[in-house]
Amino acid sequence: MEYKCVDRGSSRCPCALMEAGQCYICTMSRTGHCSCGQHWQGVCPYNEFLQNGGRPAADLKEVEAPVLEVADYSRQLKVVRLQVPAGFAQKCQAAGSYIMVTSLGYKVPLSVLRSEVFCENGSGFIELAVQPAGPKTMELFRPGGDCWTVSGPFAAGLLNIEKLDFGKPVLVIGKGTAAAPFINIRSRLNGAVYIDSDKLTDAFLETYMGDREYEKISLQHNLEKLLPVIDRCPQIMFLASPYYTEKILQMRPERKSDIIIPNHANICCGVGICGACSYTDEDGVTVRRCKITERQL
Numbered sequence: 529m530e531y532k533c534v535d536r537g538s539s540r541c542p543c544a545l546m547e548a549g550q551c552y553i554c555t556m557s558r559t560g561h562c563s564c565g566q567h568w569q570g571v572c573p574y575n576e577f578l579q580n581g582g583r584p585a586a587d588l589k590e591v592e593a594p595v596l597e598v599a600d601y602s603r604q605l606k607v608v609r610l611q612v613p614a615g616f617a618q619k620c621q622a623a624g625s626y627i628m629v630t631s632l633g634y635k636v637p638l639s640v641l642r643s644e645v646f647c648e649n650g651s652g653f654i655e656l657a658v659q660p661a662g663p664k665t666m667e668l669f670r671p672g673g674d675c676w677t678v679s680g681p682f683a684a685g686l687l688n689i690e691k692l693d694f695g696k697p698v699l700v701i702g703k704g705t706a707a708a709p710f711i712n713i714r715s716r717l718n719g720a721v722y723i724d725s726d727k728l729t730d731a732f733l734e735t736y737m738g739d740r741e742y743e744k745i746s747l748q749h750n751l752e753k754l755l756p757v758i759d760r761c762p763q764i765m766f767l768a769s770p771y772y773t774e775k776i777l778q779m780r781p782e783r784k785s786d787i788i789i790p791n792h793a794n795i796c797c798g799v800g801i802c803g804a805c806s807y808t809d810e811d812g813v814t815v816r817r818c819k820i821t822e823r824q825l
């Protein structure tokens with residue numbers, strides 16, 4: 529069996545999993561035997577690892593990002609704008625991008641809500657929707673917090689995103705701040721949009737949905753009514769809490785491999801080390817969700 533790694537071939541490859549002999553895509557690291565075959569094209573991560581003296585690629589650097597603005601939409605919803613280098617902002621425009629913010633010594637994964645690049649001065653900004661609900665997120669908004677320590681961006685914020693065809697309509701169902709990955713790429717998507725505005729305010733929706741048409745719904749009361757719409761659409765983004773995601777997958781288990789859903793409920797380090805996002809698949813293999821987006825048989 530083979531696994532697909534979101535960081536393969538990037539500046540983060542080879543990573544700590546190669547060093548631990550657990551790289552999902554390199555059988556050489558796991559078993560000592562290469563199974564890539566003569567038709568393999570591209571960079572060999574094992575060779576990169578050896579050439580790097582048996583060490584993984586340099587860890588992601590943390591960036592000190594000045595806070596440019598905090599918009600208070602409600603007690604439960606703030607949007608922070610951070611100044612970042614242009615290259616960072618540009619990478620954040622990729623579908624499913626999220627970053628890690630350091631708070632109280634822990635990492636907080638946050639989906640990118642909006643990202644812009646200013647070519648003339650080599651800088652840019654990103655915006656993040658934050659619900660200050662616990663010690664880590666509340667700490668971020670303490671007076672004097674005029675710079676956030678961030679790392680990333682990371683690419684595995686959405687499961688099944690590699691199946692998205694931007695040229696075809698996609699049905700989007702989003703609830704609260706979980707809709708952020710859609711808002712980040714909304715100008716590149718077409719198709720019907722349903723938003724459960726739970727914890728979002730009208731002012732937030734006016735700012736981030738602009739003139740994009742959408743219908744307001746309540747997942748709590750109308751999820752079943754959406755099923756016929758879901759059944760008609762080959763491409764779906766369902767962006768809600770793990771509770772509703774589980775619910776929709778139980779109702780439509782056959783869509784598990786194509787429906788695009790959030791992937792960061794349990795993400796903690798984002799780089800395959802802490803194991804917080806691990807799960808054991810049906811073949812008994814423990815995989816890390818922050819690294820693997822798809823399993824191929």
Ligand code: FES
Nearest residue numbers: 796797798803818
């Ligand atoms: S979040 Fe730490 S291993 Fe995936």
